[in-house]
Amino acid sequence: MNKTSKISVWQLFSVILLSRLLTLLTYTTFGLERMHNADFFASVLFCTTFVALFSIMVFIQSKLFPEKDMTDIAYIASPLLSKGVSVCYAFYFIFAALTTLVRLELFVSSIVFPDTDSTLFAVICIIAACYAATLGIEGIGRASVLSLAIFNAAFLFIVLTMADKIDFVNFSPIFFDGITPSLKAGLNSATRTVEVVMLTALLPKTKGKPMRIYTTWLLVFAVYKLILFFCTFGGLGDYALTQLFPVYAMSVLSEVGVFRRFDVLLTGVWILSAFIKISLLFYLQAELLQKSFKKSWRTGYILIAGALVLIVQIGMGGTFADYFFSTTLLTRTLFYAAFTLVLPGVVLLAAYRKGKKRHEKTA
Amino acid sequence: MWKWINQAVDKVTQKTPDSVQPLPTVSTNAEENIIYFKKRLGSSFDILYKQTYIGNNRAFLIMDDGMCNNLLVTQQVVQPILRAEKMPTDPQEQMAYIRDKITQGIDQKEEHSLDAAIKELLSGLVILFIDGVPFCECFGVQGFPKRSVENAQTEVQERGAQEAFVESFKDNVALMRRRVRSPVARFDIQEVGKTSQTRICICYFADRADPQCVDEVKNRLKKADLDVVLGTGYLRPFLESDTVSLFSSVGTTERPDIACAQMAEGRVVILVDGTPFALYVPHLFLENFQSLDDYNHRPYYSLFIRTLKIAAFVLSVFLPGVYVAVCTFHQEILPASMLYDTAVQESITPFPVMLEAIFIHFIYEIVREAGLRMPKSVGHAVSIVGALVIGDAAVTAGLVAAPMLIVVAMTAISSFVVSKIYYPVSILRFAFMVIGGITGFYGIIIGFGVLLTNVCAVQSFGTPFAAPFAPLHIGALMRDTFVRMSWTRLGKRELQIETLEK
Known part of the structure; x- marks a missing residue:
């Protein structure tokens, strides 16, 4: 009968792993400079290192203020700062939801329904995500555990059914053009990892020791990525690099007996993950906003976020998708660093100094 | 609009009078x-x-x-x-x-x-x-007419006791007492319904039921603003979770042995006078796939039966929707020969696959409902007419394709395997047919996601409805979910439902 609204560390693990795997499944080499396929393996290592570096502020937050999110921490410094921070993070989460939907629609309109308008699909997806967000973090957390189990089963099935297509001849020599392409690919992948920012809001909602599980997540995610790259480039070779969605192209190869086209399985779990991720992002932005503004408007914030995402996506006619393909790596890195390093850094420093001053006064 | 509807409802209803009046005492005259x-x-x-x-x-x-x-x-x-x-x-x-x-x-x-x-x-x-x-x-010196104890009708058991609850709740308590002759079994009486003043009995084991849960049940029932209570269904909404869901977070049983088993796990059973069914809380989603026979069979067979039931549930909810989605959007999934046969059959029918599926399932539900409510003597006639109309005439007339008929038959039989959740399943089936017809397999996935999140968000008196899967409890999962331990290990310790909250 204990009423809590917290998730366990394993639910946190599932929710952020699922969120990141979604980005991984739609990994696209478009926009990257030409590189050999084996360099992608090295990029996994660089990506993991970059993500760890971008997570420094989260580690500091968990040490100094383990039970508080950024809005609470900012409140220590100033209530106005707290409001500003929650608006900034809410904007970021809505932005991340929008990019997720853009990818979803890009995928659906190019692969699933190339001949029909995918607007209805996007609308249904957002309505469903809004509903799930209103159910709360526990529902999303628990659903993510089951979704991850389904994801793993589908992933394993696809890897096993296409394993005979893997040929080591398909792999190119590593670092043939030097280390720079791998570094850039690693940074490119790291700047698409919204989970670091998510964690700043999820930390106080987690029971147990979340940072330990976060470290595990970094490693597990790297392993997943390596397996996926191994199967994709082992099965398709450099042909994968010519595809908009290489992982999807790999899944098309899987077959068993008379049954083929198991890409539908991968697409299915990918959509499920997208749904969970968008729901979580809507939930998080509403949580932050209700802390700083009107509490009873939680459902309202979720609906506004949903409407905003739909208006931008449908109203702007897909121009938002350009973000992926036209933004330079530098711009994206700066934008990402602003939310993972600069903003949390400023908030933590301000709160720490204010706390110290108070402590001195009372002493 | 809600205001207008409420006003319209108020016009045709009357607020039940509050009977809080000073009680007259017995006069000496x-x-x-x-x-x-x-x-x-x-x-x-x-x-x-x-x-x-x-x-x-x-x-x-x-x-x-x-x-x-x-x-x-x-x-x-x-x-x-x-x-x-x-x-x-x-x-x-x-x-x-x-x-x-x-x-x-x-x-x-x-x-x-x-x-x-x-x-x-x-x-x-x-x-x-x-x-x-x-x-x-x-x-x-009570002696009102009542039905004697008979066999269970909705929870038929192959091996083991056959007794079911009856309308007299004192007899029901006796049926439970006979099975558990322990002083820890408590049967507390309460009254609900301003006019009917129906007696309800709250049954639990004092040594293992969470006292907070027992109090919460009593409080909620005490606060139940009802005039007349004629069955367990009247009280169910007061015990349900705050999260609206198609699946009920309150369990129902007509068997005293199941009620005792629930009490042994620390749950609270509610008997209502005049109803041969008991309610129990907390209830888990997985229990819809369990029956008492699972505990009378050997563990490997229980595993097989439970897996079969889950498969039947998945089939009964998703099969028609997936069929519609595959026929409308994802024909490439089907092997070539199957695709050809299905396409030929579907090309004869005048309706789109989605409408055809909704139509035939609607007809099926009408026939089922008629068979259920009609007198038994007429029930057979309904079955024959239904079988003839749906089975033969519809296909011959070219209204329905033969593969669709196979889908309906498989769905219908599968849904009876999980009869405890027949009603939500039948509604979900229609929902997924519509989603499958409009957005294909990917819409079904989103629908599944919504369903999954909804089920995971439901809490039955603090216990997650989807436990022990979500949140994951390895101990409970390995004890008695798909896999059931042997009685040599299962009997040593009873599951404590309260532990699933953590």
Whole structure:
């Protein structure tokens, strides 16, 4: 009968792993400079290192203020700062939801329904995500555990059914053009990892020791990525690099007996993950906003976020998708660093100094 | 719009009166009491009043004809009182003498309030008023008509006990007591319904039920703002989770053995007088796939049956939707030969696959409902007509494709395997047919995501509905979910439902 609204560390693990795997499944080499396929393996290592570096502020937050999110921490410094921070993070989460939907629609309109308008699909997806967000973090957390189990089963099935297509001849020599392409690919992948920012809001909602599980997540995610790259480039070779969605192209190869086209399985779990991720992002932005503004408007914030995402996506006619393909790596890195390093850094420093001053006064 | 609907509803309804009035006490003038009784009960023919004299004092005996056993009334109340010797002359001493020396029943009570006496009268007790006594004596000689204990109809068991609950809740308590002869089994009585004043019994094991949960159940039922309670369904919404879901977070059973098993796991069982079904909380989603037979079979067979039930659930919810989605959007999934056959069959029918699926399932639900509500003698005729119309004529007329018919048949049979959740399953089936027809397999995935999140968000008295899967409890998962441990290990310790909250 204990009423809590917290998730366990394993639910946190599932929710952020699922969120990141979604980005991984739609990994696209478009926009990257030409590189050999084996360099992608090295990029996994660089990506993991970059993500760890971008997570420094989260580690500091968990040490100094383990039970508080950024809005609470900012409140220590100033209530106005707290409001500003929650608006900034809410904007970021809505932005991340929008990019997720853009990818979803890009995928659906190019692969699933190339001949029909995918607007209805996007609308249904957002309505469903809004509903799930209103159910709360526990529902999303628990659903993510089951979704991850389904994801793993589908992933394993696809890897096993296409394993005979893997040929080591398909792999190119590593670092043939030097280390720079791998570094850039690693940074490119790291700047698409919204989970670091998510964690700043999820930390106080987690029971147990979340940072330990976060470290595990970094490693597990790297392993997943390596397996996926191994199967994709082992099965398709450099042909994968010519595809908009290489992982999807790999899944098309899987077959068993008379049954083929198991890409539908991968697409299915990918959509499920997208749904969970968008729901979580809507939930998080509403949580932050209700802390700083009107509490009873939680459902309202979720609906506004949903409407905003739909208006931008449908109203702007897909121009938002350009973000992926036209933004330079530098711009994206700066934008990402602003939310993972600069903003949390400023908030933590301000709160720490204010706390110290108070402590001195009372002493 | 809601305001307008509420106003419209208010026009045709009347607020139930709050019966919070000062209770009149029993008068020393017995006739005044009888006048009050007649005023409250009107001219109901089943209420019998008998005026007599005990010694020199005027007395009244009142009984509800249909609720009392006439033989018992004569043997245990009327004859002993009227034939009593050495009866004291003082009225109060007379009443004490009758209570202590004359009547032999244990179920006897003294009432000082007239309304409480009326309640006892309507429960089947005989009331005795004596002039000069400021209270009345109630004698338990109930004997209303009731059904005897019969076999379970909705939870049929292959091996083991066959008894089911009956309408009389005292008999139901006896059925449970017989199975658990332990002092820890508690049966607390409460009343709900302003007018019906229905008795409900809250049953639990004192040594393992969470006291907070028991109190919460009692409080919620106490606060249930109902006028008349005629079944468990009236109380269910007051025990449900705050999260709206198609699946009920309150369990139902008609078997006393299952009710006892639930109590042994620390749950609270609620019996309602006049209903042969019990409710229990907390309830888990997975329990919809379990039956008592699983515990009578060997573990490997239980595993097989439970897996079969989950597969049947998945089929009954998703098969028609997936079929519609595949035929409309994802034909490439089908092997070439199957694709050709299906395409040929579907090309003959005039409707799009989605409409065809909805139409045929709608017809099926009509036939099922008719078969369920009709008298048994006509039920067979309905089945034959249904089979002929759907099975043969629809295909011959080219209204429905043969593969669709196979889908309907498989879905129908699968849904009966998980009969406990037939109603949500049938609604979900229609929903997924529509989603599959509009957005294909990917819409079905989103629908599945919504369903999954909804089920995971439901809490039944603090216990997650989707436990032990979400949140994951390895101990409970390995004990008795898909896999069931052998009784040599299972019997050593009972599962504590409270632990699934953590």
